[in-house]
Amino acid sequence: MSSSSGPDEGATPKLDVAELEELEEQTPEEKALGSAAAGGKERRGWITAAWAAPGTLWLLFFLVGPVVMIILVSFWTPTLGGFEKTFTLENYRTLFGSDVYWDQLKDSFFVALIVMGACLLLGFPVAYFLTFKVQSVRNQVALFLVLLAPFLTSYLIRAVAWQYPVMGREGAINQVLEKLGLINEPLEILGFSRLSVTLFLIQLYILFMITPLFFMLAQVDRSSLESARDLGASWWQSFREVILPQTAPGIVIGSIFVFVLSMGDYGTTRIVGAGQVASVGTIVQNYVGGIQLPIAAASAVFLVLAMMAGVFVLLRFSNLREDL
């Protein structure tokens, strides 16, 4: 990710940062002889390594270490107090053998898929509105901030706020529906159910879908859109042939975010599902509470594998590296 990537059209060529660094670090002999003679490249390598070091060490210690640890523990034997380091496949065998576990894994997976699809369908018009129908960039940003504000609050708060005042038996939705005469009794299903969990997750993570879409839609080449219209394409045709392909990376990224976050979510299902709607996260938590750490680790590992499978499939839809 160097900061220059080839000459700008018509502008003076920017010096590559690398060249710049080299020039700056050359001794008079090097300037005369050329940098290869004096090992200029090694100096540059040191500096880059020094910059990368703190962050890399931090990530190794706080991210890679824990993840590796989980993988290891999932292969160790549980004991009364925790675990001992004897290799075993028993944890995985127990998981694979458990119907309950498979059911809940499938449930999590499908809920995540539904949430992802819904976020895409519901969020796309919002992003489209902001990029194509709102004129000045300043207004776009302002409206985007308006959308952003609710997401700054803790999701626990939002879970509680959603659960009781809105969805509860005597919450806003039920009361409005009753007053309108559409129902006679409060809809219980709005309460603690898979439906409520799904709805909650949608409104919780939808901004993670809208944001990449917003950025990609903003970069859509308007002139190609105009040409399509000039050539007589209908709105739907120009959407499908021009806008959609150019937005694809955004769709994929947004979908990956929402899918991963939904599958990995556990605090919400606790409150919004009141423990009646299980997710793999709840399962892991229960195992941890019962100090069956190796099985907890194994189910966590498996969850991540399931997640990675989903992400892998999603990545098939767009070659991200070249498009970004």
Added chain:
Amino acid sequence: MTGARWSKWALAAYFVLFTAILYLPAILMAILSFQGTERLQFPMQGFSGHWWQSLFDDSIPTSHATEIRSAALTSLYLAFLVGALTSLLSLSLSMAFRRRFPADGVLFYVIMLALMTPGFLLSLGTSLFWQFMGKDFDWPGLLTPFGGLAAIGTGVVWGLPFGFLVMVAAWNRYDVRVEEAARDLGASSTRTFREVTLPLVWTGLFGAFLFGFTLSWNEYDRTALVIASGELTLPIQIFALTTGSVIRPDLYALGTATTLFILLVVAIVLLFFAIYVRRRLRAAPASHEVQVAEELGEVEGLDLPPETAAGGARAK
């Protein structure tokens, strides 16, 4: 064309509806925090500031004021530290990425892994990892008032990908020629970095800090299993209140209060940013700031020296 106008209004209506639904729970919660009784839902039975009072005054019987206050302070400390560290580490990592280096692809994916790893998994892994190392979560104790390098660590890991991406965007706008100019004028690397480079990317640093701060303030999953005993963060305290005891409207007051707090922080920050940018533009605009101002539509009405205006008009 009526077709286009219709679609604009339809989409606008959708947008308004969408935003309203998004804000609905928070608004309802704020209203209900003034509930006259212990009732959690509508209709309101009376109007009372009682719950707000019990938020601050622990002489009231069902109040959790002391725990809430200490949890809030803990959260605040943690959020500041996490924000600052996120900012620093985002800066150093993105500086490394200004050019290619061996395994830069791997490092990039590790950074993205920080984004994708589910919170509870990280929490669990960290707690296992530390037990394995024989350290408890107060290690190294000396570091902070509330101990807990682990909590800081996982918090930063969550904020780092966001801060990193913000910095990458900042570097994208950055014009290396300004550095070159400084070097030509004889400045050393350190001086160039401090007086030229840093000020030009400070917006990215600030964005990274904001991300770290807000993400940490609201974080539950990642801190849940790694917090030192006796030192709860606000989200954890809230969770305990929702699952451990009877839920009362004082929780609504708490929720509204924390929401207002974070909104206030962000609003103040944005205000400072807007004022700062305007003032800099009047004084001595750097070309990238002119670019930002142009994009925000703020260039009209400012007297810019002709050269900078030309520099700012360079196509993105």
